[in-house]
Structure formats: C-alpha cells, structure tokens
Amino acid sequence: MTSASRTPSQTPPAVPSGAAEGGGPAAPEGRSPGQLMWRRFKRDRPGVVSACVVAFFFLVALAAPLISKVYGKDPTTTYGIDRPGLLNEFGYPVKPNGGISGDFWFGIEPTLGRDVLTQLVYGIRTSLLIAAAATVLCVLTGILIGVTAGYVGGRTDYFLGRFIDLLLAFPSQLSFIAFTPVVYSLFVSPNKETPTYLRVLTLILVLWVLGWMGMARLLRGQVLSLREREFVEAAKVTGASPWRIITKELLPNLWTPILVQSTLMLPTIVTIEAGLSFIGVGILEPTPDWGRMFANGAHYYESDITYIFFPGLAMIAFVVAFNLLGDSVRDAFDPRTAR
C-alpha cells in the first residue's frame, strides 16, 4: 500500500455531534454526520458518476454468468480453434480490429480464439472477487490491530509497531512469488492439479498478510491523538469500559480514514492481483483473469492492438473511478479540505 499519503491531512470532526458545520443552508437540527455526508456526496457530481461506474463493474462481475448466457458465448470455448476461418495461420483474427463482429462484440483472442467479451467479464469477476475479499480482510485486521495498538499503548503498542515494521520490510512481490508454490505443494498431491479455489484462497491470503499494515499504522496514529481528547477523558471518567470507548467514542471518528483508505486500497489490490497474474504466480489458464489479459495483450499489441484495448480501457476506467470515488467520499466527510 503506497497510498497512505492520500489520507486526510486534517483531523476529522472532533465531536461526534458536531453538526453545525457544512457549507449549505442552515440545516434543520437532527441530522447525523452520516446524513450530512450523504447530502454533500450527492451534490458532488464526479463522485456520483464514479460511484455509478464502480457499481457497474461490480454488477458486471456479479452478473457474468447471466451476461454470458444472454450473449450466447462462454469464456473457455476456443471458438477460433474449433471453427475454421476465424484465425489465420499465425493465430491472429482474420477479420480486422481483432476479429470484432456481430458474433464476437469485443473480438476474439489471438492463438486460442476465445471470446474477448466473456473473457473480460469473467476476468473482472475473478479479479474483483479476490480484491474485495482481500480488502475486507485487510481493513478488518487493520482496524483491530491499529486501534488496539493506539488505545492500549505502552508495550503492546511497541511490539505491534515492530511487528508492522517487520511485515512492511518484506518485499511483497518477491514474497508472493516465493510463498505461493510452497502453499500449493503443502496442500496439493504431486499428481493432482491445483484446484482454482485454492489458488484464489492463496492469493487472498498473501494479499491479506502483506496488505493490512498501512491501515493499521494510520489508525494507530489517529487513535493516539483521539484518546487524549476531552470527550474520551470524559467517557473514561464516567466509567465507560474500554470496549464502549472504542466502539462508541473512537470508531465513529475513524470512519473517515477507514472508508477513504479502503476505497483506495481496493483498486490497488486489483492492480497488484493483475500484476501477479502478469508474472505468472496468480491465476493460471484456463480460469479467465483480467491481469493475464494484459500480459497477453502486451505480447500481441504489435499485430493485434485491439486485444488489449478493452481490458485496458476497463481497467483504467475502474481504477480512475474508484480513486475519484475515494476522493469524493473524503470530501463529503470532511468539507474543509475542498479540492
């Protein structure tokens, strides 16, 4: 995670009920910060558009089998090999523009001749599933460890901090490459194929193990500054339990960095996952994968540039939209840092 610097530069609203701020007309009383945030967010047009784009991607990923059914193709059939006349003798689509036709809307894949549209849709599904799962795990772990370290402090903080340092020192890409074959050889018999679910689980696992530290660091810092504030002291004086203080006093003030951080984390993990498939330790053929489509596209672009066009465009749209969404969420939570 390299996006830690994009977190809010100012402290979040200090008091949970600080409803008086905000640029709009004097709001009638009784709105929660969440409602205020939602109102501000709705007025932010790029934010709404990017939210729609992101929602569209998730919808596409969820509805992949449906799309495939309606469209009448599936991602694993090698149309180009099975039907003569689609690929030439070098394995490239015969028709111009990567073989785009009424039959194959996004063209066909060079050499194997699979349908690009369904490959892409299923590839997005694979990548988003892995990224979403890894993000949720990273966020949960980050909250747990960050808040614990910040609130408990002292020796616990010291050891958790050094543990985070240790994990941050791991070169993540290299660790992935070294770690995955070990997992496979542990769980798979030498003459059985590694099942795809195990590959997916392993990817989620390695992305999780080396991905939560940024979040934890950030939250620890936030908690350190929050726990000395008056409202926390007041809660302590009234005899509230640590659990209540964390959940009722601290966490509501932490939602901003958590939301912002996770909206930035998800596209990063999508690109890391794509990178892993690119270098061959991620998802293998024949499971469709977004990242591997790039790897192949980078090979074919001299002769068939259309093949990389759609996966590339989709990836750019997704990452940009998700980043804009993250920005908008931050702005909505904290209008003082206007762009």
Place this chain on the structure above:
Amino acid sequence: MTSATMFLRRRARLSAAALAAGALVLSACSSGGGGGGDGDKQSQGPGEDKTTSANYSIGTKADSAGPAPEVSGAKKGGTVGVLQRDAFNHLDPGQIYYSDVLTNQMLYNRTLTSYKVDDKGRVKVVGDLATDAGTASDGGKTWKFTLKDGLKFEDGSPITSKDVRWGIERLYAPFETDGPLYIPQWLSGDGNAFRKALPEGPYDGKHLPASVLDTPDDKTVIFHFAKPHADTPFATAMPNIGPVKAEKDTKQKYDNAPFSSGPYKVADYKVGKSLTLVRNEHWDPKTDPVRHQYPDKFEISFGHQFADSTRRFLADQGADKNAMSFSNAVAPEMTEKVLGQSDTKARRFVEIQPYVDYISFNMDRLGDVRVRKALALAMPNGQIVQQMGGATAGLLATNYLSPAMDGYRPTDPFGKKKSPAGDPEKAKQLLTEAGKVGQEIVYAYANTDVQQKVAVVVTQALERAGFKVQKKEVDSNTWRTAIAEVKNQFDIYRTSWGADWPVSSTVVPPLFDGRQIADGAQNYSHLNNSKIDAEIDRISAIPDVKQAAPEWQKLADRILTDEVAGVPVFYNRQFSLWGSNLGGVKYHPVYGTADPTGAFVK
C-alpha cells in the same frame, strides 16, 4: 554410437514483454486486425525448406580445398553489428555446445572438418584444417587426417598436428565439461570414464599414447577408436576438435580470450555485454573452404530481446542496417508485420531447424500401450504449433526424426497430417477397448505464458478423447531438471531434442536406449526394451552411415508405432531477419542459425 552425453541446445523462446497496459491503451486505435487467412501469406512467408536429408553428403578433397567460392556482390570492409538475446556462455571452443556460440565460433575457430553450405542450402562435410574429411581404415576404427599447408594462428605461428592434439587432450581436463564429448569418449571410454585416461589433461606434460591418438609428424593426426565410428567426419566438425596453442592455453581463462585460427580474432570482450571481433591478418583464405573475411569487424552485443531486435531490423535505421543476429528469431507476435512489410523479402528466411519437439509419455506410469496410443492419436499437434507462433515457428511433425536427418521418410503412423487437431474418436475407441475411459493423465508443463496456452489445447483435446487431465505447472527455471528425474510424478510432458549432426545415431540412442535411463539423461519416456537396445547396437555397428540411415528411420518408426514412447509434435523453424545493407547472410542448416561467414556490408 555409445553413451554420448548430449545436451539440449534449444532454448525456450521466452520473450518477456513488460509494458504498461495503460500506455498501450492510450495509443490504441482501431488499426489492429489480422491478415487474409486464405493462404496468400503462406506463399510469401515460409520458404522452401532446404533442410532435407538428400542435401547432406561428405565432400571430396576438391571440395575441401580453399578458398571458399566468392559471394556475388561481396565487398570488403565495414562493420557488422550482431544483436543477441543471451550473453555467450563460452568462447573456449572446448566448452561450446549451444547454437549461438556454435555460430560465433565459426568466425575465430577452425576444426579438422567443417560444414560447407552452398547457396542452395546443400551441406557437405569437408576438410577444414584437414585436406579432406578423413580416411578410415581398420573397419572404421582408425581415422587419419592430414593437415593443409599454410595454416597459421593469429600470431603467424604455424598450426601443426601437435596443436590439434593439445586441443583434444585438454578436453580431458576436469574443467572442460560443457562441450560435446564424442571424440574423447570414442577414444578413451564412455560417460566420464574417459577422463581417467588423462586426469589433468595435457597440463602436467602427459599425453595420450600413440596407440590412441597419434601424431607421427607435423601434418598427420590419427585417431584409434575402440569401436568403429562411421560418422567421425561429423564428430570432428564439432568446435572442440581444433587446434589450441599450448603456450597460449590459459586453461579456464581461455574462455575469455581464445587464440584464433579463423578469419577473425577477439579484440575486446566484455563478459555478458559485448564482443568485438576484428580481422586476423594471418588467416589465409586459400586454406579455408568455408569462411570469408569480408567485413573489418563484428560487433556483437547482448541483451536484445526478440521483440527488440525484430523492431530494430524492421525499422532499419542507421547502424541497424548493417546488423544481423545469429540466433534471435523474429518475435512470434511480430511475424505478420514482418511478412507484411514487403522490403523484408530479401532479408529474411524461414528454415527448419534440427530440433524436434515431443510430448514424452512416462512409460513407468503409463503401462498400457493402448492408453499411450490413444494419447498419441488425441494429441492436437496443429493447435500446439499455433500456440507456439504458427507457421513460422514450427512445422507439424509426423514421426520421431526430423526431415533434416539422413534417411528421413515422411511416415505418419498416427495420421497427424490428416487430422492436425488429433483424432478423438479413434482415441476414445482405443480407450474404451482398454477399459480406461476417464483415465487420469498428469500433464506437466513449464509455467510460461505460451506453455499455459499449450496446456489449454492439450487438455481440451485429451478430454474430448475421454481422458481426465491433471495439469501441473512447474517453474520454468527448474523444468528441465524436474522432467529429467527418473522418478518424476508426471505422465506426459513436453521435451525437445536437437541432433548434433544429421545422422540419427545422435537421436535414437540417447532418446530410446533403455541402458541410458538416468536422472538428467534424455530417455525422458523411460523406454526400456532389450529388443530395442539390441537393435540400436546392431545399427550403430553398421560401418557405412548411408546404409545405417534408413535403418534408424525404421527403428524410430517401430518405437513410435509399437512402443509409443511419446508423440512427435513439431519441427522447430528459425525465422531470421537482418538489416537491409547486409548481403551474404544465409541459413546454417546444421546449427539452425544465420551463418555470418559469408556476410558483407553492401
């Protein structure tokens, strides 16, 4: 031939193109799209294959006399640039085995015999240092070579039979491990046992006795082999059967500064980066039937991926006009572009290499011959070739021997020509007969992007024939070792093999001799049949290479149809491109590379 230790010369064609996808998309437009597909590109693409067995012969004394016939239009002068992907692993002729360094050594190293390639692609084994391709006596056990007059090293000192003896004897030293070892093994014993004859090489003053390697005078070299070896003229054309001057032999350091006997000498060598060869003034063209000395210099540089070198040759700008590559092929993804650009017509070739790709069947695990037959029938050869790069990367194979082999006949017992996608019905029928429908097959492959795709088509074809496939990906760096383990856990895997010379004694015994099963050896299918072994011995003993050739083909076909130790998939092809200002570049059918010995700057 007996237990020759041979290595795979072929290197996996991996080209890592790491490009930012985003940047690509920004520059993308709808200009993509692929060709006609109606075969019109075929005619202007892969040329006629000159590599056929009929084109090989042993040259006469007249063929062996220099100088080499002039290349038409050739001019002296200029600098030829050479772009290579991998850094040369050796310059010491004693250590050379891979095709890139084999080609490179032709420029500075001369051998007893050599391959003379005419403009029609016909190959003759001729005397290079020797006046002819050798004279056999004693039923093929004794071979005599006479050196030519006027042979000189790069310092002007004469090359004598003592220098050739030194060159051979230093192969016995423990540090000389990477080169082909035919001659020392034929002289002094199989495997590594020959090293006992001269444990330190010639360096402590000891020499092989005259009853083994005799140099009665300055001009004569006589080999006394333990068994008859009809293909000796081919073995003496390997780069390590040449002269090394004792005073200049720096042992391991010789690898960085070989002492030249050929038309060029090493001027500057930056290991892993570049090599500059300049004219050797003491080389006399009148003694050399093979090489020319047209350019002043060869500037060889390393680290050029196939895609890079192809792009540079295509652009044909500045110094790249005078550039070529020995072994870099046109990147498969750029094949169409090259064939589509009409000005490349005169500066490219597509030729069959002596390398064959197989899918080997592990016979320790696949005991039932019907299952192996079904596998062979179901294998989608044509689809595999397409994943490897299509028509310019390979030609569908129908039997174990390459068309480059002497005695090759286009037998096709499994009907691969007729059904390039495999014959699933027939395979299924065989499986049903054997009662093995649903048999699990562990298919191991090196984890590269191309092999992943090959795995897709192989799996699909085998499952259509009624197999269940378990794909196992193996790290591509450890792939060779993994499949060469006798106790490996895989059923089928891709292997490849290149003959050292166009006689099948360098193919059938190492691949199918049951006595050669060992970790790291090339009997990948673990075929162990005493009848086959006996037949190998019988054919090896035939004193005439030409008589033995059809017998090897028959034996290879018998192994393919009766034992089904594996299925041949395709013959590799070399697709080369070079700069427009170079002339005289031609294909070297034995090394499977672009031959620089006749190249000149226009």
